[in-house]
């Protein structure tokens with residue numbers, strides 16, 4: 536390879552877009568491209584789109600496939616990395632027990648490794664982002680739902696069935712638990728995910744019959760979004776503050792459970808909800824300090840650093856040893 540830096544393809548398969556990036560050993564992105572995900576067209580169409588995105592990213596970097604040490608792929612589903620099989624993907628039709636590693640390696644002609652997308656994002660943050668150099672960390676992705684990834688001894692913890700790190704579906708409520716998107720009840724995601732927050736906002740508005748909260752005005756013009764609740768909480772709206780406090784408390788309960796189980800050196804939060812800024816993080820941290828056993832109560836909790844690139848960079852990190 537001469538003086539050329541070692542590089543890898545990072546492929547992040549999402550429900551709407553396939554992002555491809557060429558990543559060097561320092562975690563820098565030297566080329567990128569994306570293609571629409573043919574979500575309802577089956578596996579073969581997705582493979583074609585992945586290949587097209589990969590080649591476009593290589594072209595953007597001025598490089599060829601043979602310059603890559605390999606390609607890492609982040610998949611939004613249950614993955615068994617050892618066998619290279621994708622067991623299921625929630626938002627893509629026809630993805631059931633697909634030998635993606637083998638299929639993609641023969642198409643691209645380079646080695647391929649797989650990971651769940653949130654696990655890949657956690658690895659990306661541990662290797663090149665907010666957790667750089669830290670061997671034991673947990674990432675929670677706070678979006679519509681809640682995902683997660685666990686890194687122990689610098690490696691992804693995948694579990695026997697590929698389900699480790701599904702932090703959003705840990706149960707945090709037993710008494711009158713809320714339904715979760717997974718079909719079960721009382722999951723963290725139902726309390727601290729954006730969708731759960733919006734649902735609770737609508738319920739709270741129904742109770743606020745004297746219409747004290749400014750959230751009523753928002754709800755009249757359009758559907759409420761999580762950012763509306765955060766913005767009004769910053770303005771001092773009592774109902775929005777209560778909703779955000781409840782969200783922070785639920786999230787803290789989930790984080791404390793993770794701390795007590797794994798005692799990581801760092802907890803990172805990423806995803807759309809982190810746009811809420813430092814005040815929300817401060818609330819989460821103070822609830823964690825109240826709820827956690829003393830030795831882990833001071834574990835740092837920070838926002839992640841790589842944003843929407845974490846999955847692709849982390850996927851590349853799978854092959855950039």
Ligand SMILES: [Zn+2]
Nearest residue numbers: 704715717722
């Ligand atoms: Zn659930």
